[in-house]
Amino acid sequence: MKYRPTEEDWMSFLYGECDEQTQERMEQYLREHPEEHQRLRDWQQTRRMLAAVGDKEVIAPSILPAQEGSFIRQLWQSSFTRSAIGIAAGLLVVMVSARLTGTMVNYSNGELKISFGGQASQPVQQESLTARQVQDLIDASLSANNKVVNASLANNREELERSIRQNMGNSSAKMNEAIRTIAGASQEQVQTFVSSLREENLKAMQNYMKLTSAEQNKYVEGLLVDFSKYLQEQRQGDLRMFQARINSVEKNTDQIKQETEQILAGMISNTSGRRQTTY
């Protein structure tokens, strides 16, 4: 059977990594088939061209890696250790928070009881009242309340009456004292009092009239002064207006005079021109 190299044989031979037997077979095959040398030459040519691609320069980082291999670090980084530490930390947080909040958990008689801030108190079961008992309790309470209210009202009324009586007594005593004083005064004293009142009234009237007349004089004087000032300003204004009118009339007169002179001059010049033409 004729040997025909496989793809693997070709590559092993090309890179010099084939065993002795394959090497001999390949060499024999190439001797018998010189045209197959071209295939080898093509690959070698391709390889030589590929060899033109050199290495890129690169700087390796100078950092030293951490000691990944240490047992303690690996232990800490294992997922089991992390999970266990996580569960333990969670339990610790729960226990501390339960201690701080005074949480109590009891299980008895098939009941689970959770309480915060101390032992949960057992609620006291009380017997319920009938409607009649409730009505009696309400009535008793209302009657007791009415008694208290009535007593309070009577007490307030007595105090109010006593206060009114006391005030009325004080007022009547003062009025009696005043009446006694008035009744004790003599006729002369009354006349003296009336005359003094008249004199005081007269003096007040005189003062008032004096003050009033002085103010009126002052007002009239001010009025006269203001009126004279007004008249003066009015006069000056009229004078200025007259002056302006007179100036305007003079101006118009001068203008008319000039126009008349021009017209006359024109007429004279025309007349003399006609005479010269006639001669």
Add this chain to the structure above:
Amino acid sequence: MHTDALVLRAQTGDAHAQGRLMQLWYRRIYNFSYKFFFDHDQAMEATQKTFIAMFRNLVQLQEPARFKSWLYTIAVNCCREELRKRKASRSLSLDELTGSEGEHSGAWQQSDRRHDNPDRVLQQDELSDLLQTCLQELSEEQRVVVIMKEYEGLKFREIAEALGTSENTVKSRLYYGLDTLKKILERKNITKATIGYEI
């Protein structure tokens, strides 16, 4: 220090060994990601995620000898995740808008290429960009295998381990990947003669 020893020390939590591991492999993983995406930002994102995942899961690595394929497994997964995110977001990176890294970047300042002939550097960059554009036209499976084999120098066994598949599948993907690349290069008329570059 050998990678295996570094891995053993890093597994015990030795920060210095972990930092040294990153320094050793950062450039390789970045360049793998860069060729996968042909985009600096996405490559950086995928690289950082790769190393974060590496440090997180290093303890679980049973055989330090398989560190290389194990690291590339993480890198491929991060790149695929980033690719899904890019397809979902439909966003453009700055590199796509402004071009690749400029001369002002830190990487350029540290690079020896800045002392080369500017014309030659420009020519190489253009060729590199052209070829990486061709790489992007491959399917994701073929692209990963081609990058791992051609640029990362992984053996077929290591690639198979990294991708969680058989060696034959890897070889098959590479076979078709190289064939497709050859056709793409021909279609784009990219040859030694046309680019004037001495391969």
